[in-house]
Amino acid sequence: MTTDRNATGLGRTPGLPEEHFVHDGLITKHPVRAVALAALRPAPGELLWDLGTGAGSIAVDWCRTDPACRAVGVERRPERAANARANADNLTLPGQFEVREGPIDELIDALPAPDAVFIGGGLTARLAERCMEVLPPGGRLVVHAVTMEAEVVIADLHGAHGGELFRLGIETADRIGRLRGWRPARTITCWNWTRQADRAGEQ
Structure with a gap:
């Protein structure tokens, strides 16, 4: 655990x-x-909005890019919400990152209007489309999925609304006895979408 609220020690990247x-x-x-x-x-x-925030790492990285950036995370699991709050306290400025605990569909209507949305957990087509509706022109929606069920949702959303769809795989060097090899992480399916001024021209 590290304390670096003003990003002077670890930087803003x-x-x-x-x-x-x-x-x-x-x-x-x-x-x-x-x-x-x-x-x-x-x-x-x-x-x-960092929906399904978990440890809050996406929201923390967002806030650290600039002192004026803010984030609201939603997490239904109390122990993960507690972790996110600890990370907010240790790695962002006071008031930058707020964590709300509970089901996303019960809390979303009370959230302040976003400029961007990340969905890392709890994905449904209705949730993604609700986020698309509330984003302003130029607003960004980024969805990551690791399950086959979530991949199906993302594929359908991409087919209906366009955007950028790709898969991301990471392999890390690890020990294999006295030697080294590559240890793959779970592949991430990513969908990025930007709200256009004219919905007919959405991408």
Whole structure:
């Protein structure tokens, strides 16, 4: 666990290593986070919804890019919400990252209007489409999935609304006895979508 609220020690570049977070092992790995933040494109003063926030790592990386960035995370599991709050306290400025605990579909209507949305857990087609509806022109939606069920949802959303769809695989060097080899992480299916000024021209 690390304390670096003003980003002077670890910098502002997205992709903070997992060792700096409180987590239960289920955390978006830092190379994947860097790719997600590149698509979310945080700008000063913007607000992110991090839905299914888990340890809050996406929201933390978003907030650390600029002191004026803010995030609201939603997490239904109390122990993970507690981890996200600890990470908010340790790695972001006071008031930057708020964690709300409970089911996403029960809390989403009370959230402040977002500039960007990341869905890392709890994905349904209705949730994604609700997020698309509330985003302003230029707003970004990024969805990551690791299950086959979520991949089906993403494929259908891409077919209906366009955007960018790709799969991301990461392999890390690891020991195999006295030698070394590559240890693959779970492949991530990624869908990035941007709200256009004219819905007829959405991409």
